[in-house]
Amino acid sequence: MSDAKKEKKQKRRKTVQYDRWGYFFIAPFFLIFTIFSLIPLVTTFVYSFFENYRDGLTQIGPNISVQKYFNGTRDIYGWQLDSSQDGMNELIATYKGEATTPDLADKVVEFLSPSDSEDPNFEVYTDNNFRRAAFAAKVSKLVDNGVKKELPAVDVLNQIKDELPKKQASFIRNIQNVFASGDNIARYFLNTLIIWAIGFIPQIIISLILAVWFTNTELKLKFQQFFKTVIYMPNLIMASAFAMLFFTLFSPNGPIELLLQQMELREAGDPIRFFTRPGWTRVLIGLMNFLMWYGNTTILLMAGIMGIDNSLFEASRIDGASPIQTFFKVTVPLLLPIFVYVMITSLIGGIQMFDVPQILTKGTGAPNRTTMTIIMKLNNYLTISKNFGNAGCMSILIFAVTGVLSGLVYKMTMQQYRSK
Numbered sequence: 001m002s003d004a005k006k007e008k009k010q011k012r013r014k015t016v017q018y019d020r021w022g023y024f025f026i027a028p029f030f031l032i033f034t035i036f037s038l039i040p041l042v043t044t045f046v047y048s049f050f051e052n053y054r055d056g057l058t059q060i061g062p063n064i065s066v067q068k069y070f071n072g073t074r075d076i077y078g079w080q081l082d083s084s085q086d087g088m089n090e091l092i093a094t095y096k097g098e099a100t101t102p103d104l105a106d107k108v109v110e111f112l113s114p115s116d117s118e119d120p121n122f123e124v125y126t127d128n129n130f131r132r133a134a135f136a137a138k139v140s141k142l143v144d145n146g147v148k149k150e151l152p153a154v155d156v157l158n159q160i161k162d163e164l165p166k167k168q169a170s171f172i173r174n175i176q177n178v179f180a181s182g183d184n185i186a187r188y189f190l191n192t193l194i195i196w197a198i199g200f201i202p203q204i205i206i207s208l209i210l211a212v213w214f215t216n217t218e219l220k221l222k223f224q225q226f227f228k229t230v231i232y233m234p235n236l237i238m239a240s241a242f243a244m245l246f247f248t249l250f251s252p253n254g255p256i257e258l259l260l261q262q263m264e265l266r267e268a269g270d271p272i273r274f275f276t277r278p279g280w281t282r283v284l285i286g287l288m289n290f291l292m293w294y295g296n297t298t299i300l301l302m303a304g305i306m307g308i309d310n311s312l313f314e315a316s317r318i319d320g321a322s323p324i325q326t327f328f329k330v331t332v333p334l335l336l337p338i339f340v341y342v343m344i345t346s347l348i349g350g351i352q353m354f355d356v357p358q359i360l361t362k363g364t365g366a367p368n369r370t371t372m373t374i375i376m377k378l379n380n381y382l383t384i385s386k387n388f389g390n391a392g393c394m395s396i397l398i399f400a401v402t403g404v405l406s407g408l409v410y411k412m413t414m415q416q417y418r419s420k
Contacts, residue, residue, distance in 0.1 A: 077129045088157060100143060105139045228298075344406045
């Protein structure tokens with residue numbers, strides 16, 4: 001072996017490899033992420049595929065499949081399924097030899113699930129466990145198909161009877177429950193977006209103005225550090241304290257009402273009940289979110305403006321641009337990446353809005369659930385009904401909607417950067 005090779009081998013032995021220690025330093029981060037983020041995410045996704053809820057003191061599930069037209073366990077819906085099948089046997093005997101007619105669907109549904117409480121079959125075939133709408137839709141489809149093919153009524157009735165004991169995937173049932181009419185995810189999602197917009201629109205406008213003022217060297221504003229600290233302080237206050245403060249301020253006997261009466265804007269004994277009016281309640285929740293977060297948004301936008309080369313502002317002034325022209329032609333385009341970040345994070349935070357409306361309305365979303373956000377509804381699934389299947393399904397939908405909206409915001413606002 002040559003001397004050069006021996007020397008190289010000795011140097012290699014004396015070398016200490018430090019890169020492997022990096023794995024020990026980053027291991028806690030992966031461990032924390034797995035325990036507190038990855039496992040709950042996977043668990044939530046799994047829950048959405050099962051029926052799993054509490055009926056009184058009885059925990060039903062987890063079940064991967066459920067009855068298609070009945071709710072609950074066999075002990076709950078069994079008698080109704082048996083009665084419905086007996087009822088179908090009666091109809092089969094009644095319609096023997098007759099052809100299928102379009103009105104057969106209404107007759108079957110009315111017989112097995114009468115809407116009139118005075119109907120003699122009402123107590124026999126109808127209760128809260130029977131899914132009337134789903135059953136009626138399937139019966140209508142089978143009858144329409146029988147009319148087209150000119151099938152005997154008995155054949156169609158046998159098809160309906162065979163349909164009664166069928167099951168469906170719990171995931172599909174969970175989606176149906178989440179989108180149930182009158183109490184669906186769309187209603188609460190709309191509530192959330194309205195309240196978020198009420199708080200975010202003034203928040204971004206005020207934050208932009210303050211960020212431009214505080215970063216403008218020509219204005220020479222005094223006490224800048226003081227104001228920067230003050231505007232961020234509401235973000236440090238707990239949402240529960242903020243909600244209780246506003247609840248006290250705007251109560252029928254609160255300071256705001258007394259002030260209005262002293263200014264003779266309101267008559268004594270006729271207070272404004274802010275929390276019984278949907279518009280006022282939404283505005284107050286939006287105002288609280290604005291006060292809590294505009295300081296944080298201002299600091300982020302200030303950081304973005306301070307990152308812009310000052311020579312660009314000087315060049316615009318030399319070219320004769322007015323402050324407004326400089327703002328829209330120089331500041332806003334160069335601030336767009338930070339603006340997109342602020343908007344996406346604010347949108348995600350808005351969709352996750354929970355603490356302020358939960359405390360302010362005592363979890364009811366009053367008045368008439370117009371202030372119940374999507375996370376408040378999700379919390380009701382977890383704490384009140386213990387319906388983990390519906391909660392998991394709603395969580396997955398929230399995750400998907402958040403991703404889609406964030407992608408749309410990014411695509412619309414960053415279009416000019418993508419084309420370069």
